[in-house]
Amino acid sequence: MSAEATNPASPGPVTNTAPRRKARPRIDLRRLGRAALLGPTARDRLPDAIGHVAEAHRAHHPDADLEPLRRAWVLAESSHRGQMRKSGEPYITHPLAVTLILAELGAETTTLTASLLHDTVEDTEVTLDQVGEEFGAEVRYLVDGVTKLEKVDYGAAAEPETFRKMLVATGSDVRVMSIKLADRLHNMRTLGVMRPEKQARIAKVTRDVLIPLAERLGVQALKTELEDLVFAILHPEEYDHTRELIVDNASRADDPLAEVTDEVRTVLRDADIQAEVLIRPRHFVSVHRVARKRGRLRGADFGRLLVLVNEDADCYGVLGELHTCLKPVVSEFKDFIAVPKFNLYQSLHTAVAHTDGQVVEVLIRTHQMHQVAEAGVIALGNPYAPPSEEQQATSDGERADPTRPGWLSRLLDWQEGAPDPDTFWSTLREDLAQDREITVFRPDGGTLGLPEGATCVDAAYAQYGEDAHACIGARVNGRLATLSTVLRDGDTVQPLMGQDPASEPSREWLEHAHTPAARIAIQRWLAAHPGSGDGEDAEANAAAQDTQTVRSAPPAAEDAPTSNPATPVVDQPGATVRLAGCCTPVPPDEVTGFSVRGGVVTVHRVECSAVAHMKSVGRAEVGVRWGDTTECRVTLVAESFGRPHLLADLTEAMALEGAEIVSATVEPPSQQRVRHTYTLQLPDAAHLPALMRAMRNVPGVYDVSRAQHHTTAF
Structure with a gap:
């Protein structure tokens, strides 16, 4: 890759500051392209025009x-002969330049072969079948993957559908x-x-699609x-200002980066x-970001040391x-070797x-x-090659194959559900705009990669797909x-899945869904079930109906005389005994x-x-057994x-344990949670632990406890 590329839209050069493996002379692609048209080349040697590609x-x-x-x-060269770019150069200079970029990044031979041919099927009479016959299935697949769809066939949808096609192809071959x-x-x-x-x-x-993809591929x-x-x-205007800052800094006599570099070399020697x-000088955008963050820039802000x-x-x-x-500066230390970034990046930062x-x-x-770090997946070579022992030993989680990372798998999953090109295109840009990825663990030891800001809703759909419609909560x-x-x-994170086949997502979940996979799955279900998924309102109505069916007696007032046959014996002859409603005591x-x-x-x-409270106000205790x-x-x-159907399942579980429901109340749902209060008659107090276990085992129930009412006076 050339160290400097002049952008005709800007007044000065854009400098690529990434260090290269080996310094090479700047390549005049215009001269090479025209030289390629001078005539055939002997078959026993490589054409001079791609000598630089071969060297790289x-x-x-x-x-x-x-x-x-x-x-x-x-x-x-033969198929593009006579075609010209809008810049006036022979068209062959373009695939040649693309191939040189990939060669300098370390791409293997199959990628370079496909790169030279990547526009032949789209812009010449060469067919995919001809490419396959001459160069094999892998090269044919790569060329097909980057070939654009025709606007005459797809109209305005050509660009988004081309990217969809390209991403699907990338899922099988990242090249x-x-x-x-x-x-x-x-x-x-x-x-x-x-x-x-x-x-x-x-x-x-x-900016919206290609740069985020380059970041994710490392x-x-x-x-x-x-x-x-x-x-x-x-x-x-900001570009010009940033360029002036870089030029002014380069003209300064004192350079703190050079001084620290000498110190570091001495220490390590x-x-x-x-x-x-x-x-390692910062590129223009990096300098611009630092300037916005820190205000006035100093010499050390224009680059970093690379060891x-x-x-x-x-x-x-x-x-x-x-x-x-x-x-x-201890606060600046980060260890990306022990914990690599999701795009394969490893380095220590201090x-x-x-x-x-x-x-x-x-x-x-x-x-x-x-x-x-420089070439990302390009540096990994041929994804069809047998995996190394290290790759084979990698745990499941975000996929052991680094050429098919978790974010790409998720993208391929949700794009299948995108109903139209516009939805796909807008969702793709939104998905790729999420800069940072987090890793969460499953109880079984696996991992899920999710964008920063993801919720339990997103984790459920990432792990279970559309089966997450039955999710009822999480730990x-x-x-x-x-x-x-x-x-x-x-x-x-452990999504809790309900057993009821009628379980359904709530429209409210869309407010908490951060990933396209979750949003698209919920939206598709709601579109197929109009009027459903109303969340709390539907639950409240269902709860009210179920409450009417289980209320067999009015709720007992606190401290009301009890008909409980287990009347405690008190050390006060002739006294009437009441069981306090605040704590509902039972044997033992x-x-x-x-x-x-x-x-x-x-x-x-x-x-x-x-x-x-009673003791604090001087009330005397009475012995009870x-x-x-x-x-x-x-x-x-x-x-x-x-x-x-939660209440129906709960009442059935209580009945199977021999409990008689005296009264039941259900509070309105809040944040998908429901609180139920039951007064129950048990034939034997010893059955209480088993009853509470049976209630906790009902899907959706996460806790059962004895009632504790606040009491201030007697």
Whole structure:
């Protein structure tokens, strides 16, 4: 990749600051393209026009067979002969430039072969079948994947449907998107020949779709240059200002980055650590972001130090030496080696303070990590090759295959449900605009990758697909949580699934759904079931109807005389005994009593809050013990997530345990939660634990407890 590309839409060059594997002379693509038209090339050697491609390719793959490249060049050059770009160059310069970009990033031979041919089927008489016959199924698939759909067939839907087709193809072979990204980079470099309105339209699609895809695939070398090119077109005044800042800083005599670089080299040399220490200038957009964040920029803000070592352990050795010999800024430390980013990025990030107080950021990584950081999935080679032992040992979670990351799997899942091109296009842009991904854990040890801000609703649909319609709640880090709970990186989430086949999503879930997969699935269900999914209103109506059927007697008033055959025996002859409604004591609860008006003794569980209140005001306790009879009356509170038929299931469970429902009340649902209060007559107090277990086992019920009413006076 050339170190500098001039954007005709901007007054100056956009510099790609990513360090390259080997310095090479700048390539005159116009001259090479015209030289390719001079005549046939001997079959026993590579054409001069792609000599630079061969040189870059051999730097990464010394043993590569270049014969497929020679044959691809012959076909591409002959089929594009006579075609010209709007810039006036022979068209063949475009596939040649795209292939050179990929070669310098380390792409393998099959990718380069397909890159040379990527426009032949779209713009010439060459057919896919011919490509397949000459170069094999893999090259045919890659060329097909990047071939645009015709506007004459798809009209306004051609662009979104082309991207949908490309993403689906990428799901099977990530090299499709690698070629597309390099194709867009070269087109952006030469976009100045287009009308301003077309430049802006292409730049916006690049910003909204291609740059996020480059980020997710880890191809930072392409992403940063695309960002700068888009910046120059869409924000020319800010681009000019940023360029002036960079030029002014370069003219300064003092450079804190150079001084710290010398210090770091000395420290590592004295520690006998072999390392390459480089100054890595920030690209234009990065400088602009730092300026907006910090205001006035200082010399150290225009770049970072990059330390490259041979082994993983050396990274931590470098870190230790820097933190020992220089003044570290501890808050800036991040370990992306132990916990890589979702796009394969690995590096240690730290910062040290310069003598004048400026903070110098430092990146520490191995040479291999650096190659992956720059080229991402392109550096992984052929995805059809047998997996390495390390890949085979990777746990399930976000997929062991790094060429099919979790975010891509999710994107492919939800795009199937996007009903039309407009929905797909808008949802794709929205999905890709979510910059950061978090990892949450499942109880079985697997993981889910979700965008930052995702909720339990999103986790349910990510794990269960459309079966998540039956979700009734979740546990986060072992605690019950509502579906609207926002998840944090590292949380453990367990969606709770109902057993009722009639379970349905609530329209309210759309307010909490952050991922396209969840939103599209919910919207599709609601569209297919008009009038359903009304959430709390529907639950409240159902609860009210069910309450009417189970209310067999009016609720007992607190401290009302009880007909409970298990009347406690009190140490006060002739007293009337009442069981306190605030704590509903039953055998074998430890109990105590207090005399109230009318010669009545009220019996409480000893842990009841009313007992402490009575003692605090000087009320004398009355001794109480349980008699021989075992029947009892008890009030239980059930907490549940709202769902249809829940009360019917609960009452059935209670009846099977021999409990008679004296009264039941159901509070209006709140945040998908429902609170039920039941007063029950049991034939034997010993059955109470089994009854409570049976109630907790009803799907949707997450807690059952004894009633505790607040009592202030007697």
